[in-house]
Each structure stands twice: as C-alpha cells, then as structure tokens.
Amino acid sequence: MKTLYNKFDKRELASLPRVLFEGRIFTIQTEAEANKAVDYLLSFGLLGVDTETRPSFKKGKVNSVALLQVSTEDTCFLFRLNRIGLSQALIRLLEDKKVLKVGLSLKDDLAMLRKRADFAPGKFLELQDFVKNIGIEDMSLQKIYANLFREKISKGQRLTNWEADILTDGQKLYAATDAWACVRIYNELNVLAQNRDYELIVRTEETINNNPNNNYV
Secondary structure, eight states: OEEEESSOOGGGGGGSOBOOOOSEEEEEOSHHHHHHHHHHHTTSSEEEEEEEEOOOOSTTOOOOEEEEEEEOSSEEEEEEHHHHOSOHHHHHHHHOSSSEEEESSHHHHHHHHHHHSOOOOOSEEEHHHHGGGGTOOOOSHHHHHHHHHSOBOOOTTTTSOTTOSSOOHHHHHHHHHHHHHHHHHHHHHHHHHHHOOEEEEOOOHHHHHHOSSOOOO
16 A cells, blocks of 8 residues: 655655656657657657746746657657747647646646647646645645655756757756656556555644654655
C-alpha cells in the first residue's frame, strides 16, 4: 500500500533521488518536422504537455512562450516556437478533441500559447484538479511527483535561455522530463483511484513546520 500526503513537505525533496526522462527526445525546428511529429503524437491516446518561456528580469516585460514539449510514455517532442511559431500542425494538435492531453497550470500555458496564435483548446485535463480526487492538495509538479513516486524533478534549468540558438542537453532533459512526468502522474492516479491501494495522511502546515525530524518519506 502506498503512503500519500495531502501536503508534501518541500524540505524532503533534497534527500530524494533525481528522476530524468529516459526516452527519446526530438527537437522540432521546421514546419515539415512539426507535421510529422504531430501525426505521430495523435496516434496515441494520452499525451503530457508543458511549455517553457525565456525568463525576463525586467519588471513588466514578459517574453513569448519559446518551447512546447509534448510527450508520450517514451518519446518527447520539443517544438521550438521561437523558430516555427504556433504552426498549423501545432494548432491541429492543440485543437484535437480525441487524444487526452494532460498537464499542470494548463490555463496559463494555453493562454501563453494563444498569444502566439488563436485556437480553440481541445481535449485537455488539468492535473492540479485531478489530484484532488485522492486528497492531494499540492499544486506544483515537483511536489505532486515526489508524493507519488518519492523521486525529485530538478528545477535547475527553469530560468535558462529557452530562445538560445542551441538547447543544451540539460535543457532538453528538463523540458522532456516535465512533460513526461505529467503522463506518469495521470496513469498513477488512475491506478490508485481504481485499486484504492493507498493511505492518505492528512497534515496541516503547522504539523509540517513543527516537525523537527521531517521523517515523512
């Protein structure tokens, strides 16, 4: 039986083993590549999605979303929006109503994407809402993943330059891991909800902060 918490203590993250996507990663930089990638992705029933934006360190300045990452269980495509924009192929993917696309903070991601080109979002599911079905209250990908799998998703690449001429291996792994993690979270939540093979321990912020040992995991 798996032990879960309504709120995961972020101080436990440092001691957890790091998880990285181990599948195939393809960087998409042309319309032709995007068409082939979208055809492939739409042959699956479930996709994880996420976006990355170049950080702005000037007050009031917000950059356009630079990367859209879409992953199956073993293959992730990194669409470089700063190169190809929100192409017709990507609009076809985002408007698709058959394939379930899951992610966190989708409202924000979709709003940023629609600033590049307008589209009508298709079949999406917000994991922040989905986790509430089994009593998890955390909203961040890092905490939700740690709660379910006792592994840590590193956020070290988050504030790097997503508009760089060439993405580093570290950036690619970071981006792919975030999208793939959404698929794994969704699948695990379905298994737990179906089998009821978990124990939920409810804690308040006070009990978390006052625990001197932090022996939660």
